[in-house]
Amino acid sequence: MSIKILSPGLLTTIQDTGRIGHRKEGIILSGAMDSLALRLANLLVGNPEQAAALEITLTGPKILFQENCLLALTGANLNPKINGCPVKMWRPVMVRAGSILAFGKPVLGSRTYLAVAGSFHIPKILGSYATYLKAGIGGFNGRALQTGDSIPGNWPAPAVAPIWRSLEKKPAPNGFAEVNWRLGSSFYPTLVPNPVIRALKGPEYEWFAPDSQKAFWELPFSLTNQSDRMGYRLKGPALNLLKEKELLSSAVTFGTVQVPAQGQPIVLMADHQTTGGYPRLAQVITADFSLLAQVQPGAKIQYKEINLPEAQGLLLAQEKRMNHLKNILSLKFKT
C-alpha cells in the first residue's frame, strides 16, 4: 500500500499520540491535536490506537491511493469525497487502487484524521512518528506533506482480513465500498461551532484580579487567526493580575491557558513548548481536548469551571469507553 499526495492542502502532517518521554530534554510532545479522533481512526482500521495517521487541517489535500486500501476518516467534517462522491466518516472504507480522496469546504471542525490499515512505513524518531515541524524531525522527512510525496504503508493487521475481503467483494461503482455501520456517537463529543470547554483553575489562578477571574468564566473568547498547532491565541476581555508578579519558568502542558502581560490568553496545544513563564490561569480538561482541537478560527469558546475529581471522572469514563470499543471492534472485524 502506498499513497501519493497530489496536493498537500493547508497543513497535512503525519501524527501519532505524541513523542512521550522527552519533555525534560525540551523536546515537545507533538502528536495529534485531536488525539481521541486519531485513536478512533486507527482502531477503525485495526491499527494500534497510537499508530501514525494523517492530520488534515481545514483545507484538505488530494490523495491518490496507488493500491487497494482500507481507511477511516474521523474528527472534523471537511467534506471528504472519493472520486468526487461523498464518502462516509467514522467507519472502515475500502478504496480501490487509482482512487482519489479530496475534500471540500469545511463543514464542522478543523482537523480530520485519516488512518490507513497497517499505518505508514516511516521511521520512528525518539519513540514517535509525530512530525515536529520546528526541529524538522519525525513524520515524513520531518515536514508537512508536499505535492508528489509518496508514503509507503505497512501490511494491515491480520484482524482486519475478513472485513477487508468482504469489502473487496462489495460492488464499488465509485471506486470505494463502505461498511453499513458507524462508530457510535458516544465515543466522540458532538462538535458544535462555538463550544463550551470545561476547565480547571490553573496554578496561578489566585494571582488574577477577581473581575478577570469572573470574566474568564462568563464571557466568550474568540479564536484568532494567530492560532496554530503550538497554541491558540484568544481574543476577549482583558485578563489582569492583581499585582505584577514574575513567575519562574516551569512546566506547561496541552490545554494550559496562560496569560501574557497584554492580558489576552493563549491556550497551549500539541506543539506547545515544554516550559513557560506566563501565569497559568486555567487548564482545559483532557476530556474536552477534541472540542478544543476542532474549534475553527473566528469561533467563540465559552469556558466552564469544573473541579479535578469531575475532570478525572470524565477522563476515566472516556478511557473505559475506548476499552469497550476495542472489544466491540474485534467482533465487528470478524464479520
Added chain:
Amino acid sequence: MKKKLPPVQIIPLGDAAVIVQFGEIISPAIHAWVKAFAEKIAQHPFSGFVEMVPAYTTVTIHYNAWVVSQEGKYNPYDEVVGFIQHQLANLTPGHKNKPRPVEIPVCYGGDFGPDLDFVADHNHLTPAEVIALHAGGHYLVYMIGFAPGFPYLGGMSNKIATPRKKTPRTTIPAGSVGIAGTQTGIYPLSTPGGWQLIGRTPLALFNPDREPASLLQAGDLIKFVPITVARYAEIKQRENEY
C-alpha cells in the same frame, strides 16, 4: 549534616499532571532538592508515570490517569499525591551525587561571536576579559526547555551582563553562545533571536539520533572552554561523523 526539606507544595496541573514545588527562588540549594527528587522518581517510577520535567524550583510529573486509577478503581490524583509524599519522605538532597561536569568547547569572537566587541564595550572590558570571565565560571543547568536541548544556565558573572539586541536577528546558527541580560545560553537549533552572540560551540546540543537526544540534562555543571577556529573545525567534523 542532614539538610532539612523545605516546605513542598503539590499543585495539580490539570487532570494528568502535577507540580511538586520546592521553593520560589532560583538557588542551587533549592535545585539540589529538585534534582534529588527527580532522581528518586526516575529510580522508582509508579505505574502510570509518563514523564517528568524538572525546572528551577519544580518537578512536574505527567501521569496516565487511567493507568494510575487501575482502570477506574481509584482516584488518580489521590494515588499520585500519595506516591509523591511517599518519595518525599526520607528524601536527601543530591550532595551524594555530584553534578555531572560537562565541558563545552567554544570558539569565541570573529564570525562565530559577532557581538563579542559590543559586550566588551558595554561592560568597559576588553574582548579577552569577556572571554576570561565567561569561560572562568561554572554554570548549573537548572532546566532544559524553550527548544530541544536548550539549557537554562545559572552562574554568569554580572560583569558581562548585556541587554538583548534591539532588533533580533532573523537566524542564529545552531551552537551559538549568547548573552541576554544576566543569562547566558546556547542555541541548539538555528532560530531567530535577540541574544548577543559571543561565540559558537561545535557540539550538537540536540541530536535526535542520539539517546538521550539532549547533550545536557538538568543538574549538569558546565564549563566553557575557549578553542581556536581550527579546533572548532576538527570537533565539528567529528560530530558530523558521529
